Amino acid sequence: GIYAGLSANGEYSGTESIESYDITENRSFYSLPSKEALSGFVTFESNRSDGTSFVHKYRFSNCKIEAGRISHISIDYRHPESLDGLLYIREEDFSRFRTDTMFLANEPRDIFYNSKHRSFYVNAPLQVSISDEHQLLVKFFSPIAIHDVTILCRFNKISTEFLELAHFDLIYPFMEATFPLPVVSSDRTFTTSSGRKIVIPAQPELSGDDVTLVIRTEDPYMKKIEQIDSRWFIRFSAYSADNGHAYWRHMNPLLCRHGVALATNMAFMFSSEEFNTEMNRYEGKLKDNGGNAINLDALRQRIRSHGGLVLGRVSGVGGLGGGTTYGLADYCYTGVYFDATPLGSNPHNYARQAMFHEYGHCLGYNHSSTMTYGDQWTVLCATVFVNMGQEDKLPVSSKDVIANLPM
Known part of the structure; x- marks a missing residue:
């Protein structure tokens, strides 16, 4: 026509x-x-x-199409999910949102030293919260990507059930991103964990106090993290780097990344059956500051209940530690992975010795104990650490994981 x-x-x-x-x-x-x-x-x-x-x-x-005029065809089209509350993010969708990567080379010190921006618990590296702008804020303190992650939400004043708030096909290493939630601007239909449909009215002033968020995933990396039985709080500090101190120096973003891996690996190893089985062989050999044998169950509990580590950087010594203070030299942060030394070499290299020596101080032991010097605690820890790395049992086994990430 x-x-x-x-x-x-x-x-x-x-x-x-x-x-x-x-x-x-x-x-x-x-x-x-x-x-x-x-x-x-x-x-x-x-x-x-x-x-x-x-x-x-x-x-x-x-x-009717007429000369010199614009004709319209109007269709009342609605996507089947147009009123759904679920935020579904695929890998190709990230470009549409405010996404960033933590610990890039140009990240300023006032960001990575600020625990509000850069801190995490070793048993909870994936953080989800509601931002001040009423958006979903996601931070992932890990150099390993994870897949198929669902965020469940309970609107505390509206429902007793958890609803599917968001799903991510991928969460990439050290991701930091915010995502607008459809329910902020309009009524939305959600699916509960039991499969029931429920309508939640618009939440224009949505805040963290209004919701309870839960993470659900079967990703292998997160399954490893679930095995960590401690709740160490990890953050970063300059210590006395600006005060002319003989040893303290400033951290940099790359060392922060290695610090994330180191703390996660160490906490995971201490929670493992491999470590606890090997430590039983040291019954009576691990001595406290007074030379008395350490009760191994009490030591396990001391590790589990330890408050965490404030990571820093030193130069001129391998490390400084005590309480939550934990400083290592550059080569210690990067040299503890199993493949940082030749296959078959002694696992008790200087970097791993310093790593566990300083943690011995963090547990309250001094140089008169066998928890810092000697062929006991540091040898035990370094041997298990290397063996678990070689068998890819640690969360971040190889040095190449971080080396291959974009900076």
Whole structure:
């Protein structure tokens, strides 16, 4: 029903039909006028958030295309999930949101030294919260990517059930990102953990106090993290780097990344069956500051209940430690991985010795104990640490994990 030609005298002639025209890019179609009102179909091909596709087909009629005028076809199209509250993020969606990476090379000190921005618990590296802008804030203190993560939410004043608030196909290493939540601006339908549908009214002033958030995932890395039985709080400090101190120096973002891996690996190792089995062989050999044998169960409890580590950087010595103070030289942060030394070499290298020597101080032991010097505690720890790394049992086994990340 569309004229096919326009002559020099302004007369239209001929006829052509339109069988199919893709308007994906600009939603417009340019043509000569129509002889009469047109009818036909508009077909929508789209995807659901889980990747499955569907087709909706709408009929239109009485569309007259006139010379010099714009004609419209209006379709009341709604995506099947247009009123759903679930925020579904695929890897290709990140470019649409405010996403960043922590500990990039140019990250300023006032960020990575600020525990409000850069701190975590070793048994909870994935942090989800509601930001001051009423958005979902995600931080992941890990050099390992994880997949298929669902965030469950309970609106404390509205429902006693947990709802599916967000799903991520991927959370990339050291991710820091914020995502607008659909329920902030309009009523949304959610699916409860029991499969029931529930409508939550718009939450324009949504805050952290309004919700309880829970993370659900079967990712192998997070399954390892679940085995950590301590709750060490990890953050970073300059200590006396600006005061002319003989040993303290400033951290940098790369060392912060290695520090995340080191603290996570150490906490995981201390929670492992491999470590506890090997430590039993040292019954009576681990001595306290007075030379008395340390009760191994009491030592395990002391490790579990330790408050955490404030990571710093030293130069001129291998490390400084005590309480929560934990400073290591550069080569200690980077040289403790199993593949930082040749295969078959003595696992008790200087970097690993310093790593566990300083943690012995953090547990309250001095140089008169066997928890710092001697071939006891540090040898025990270094041997298990290397063996678990070689067998890829640690959360971050190889030095290449961090070396291959973009800075």
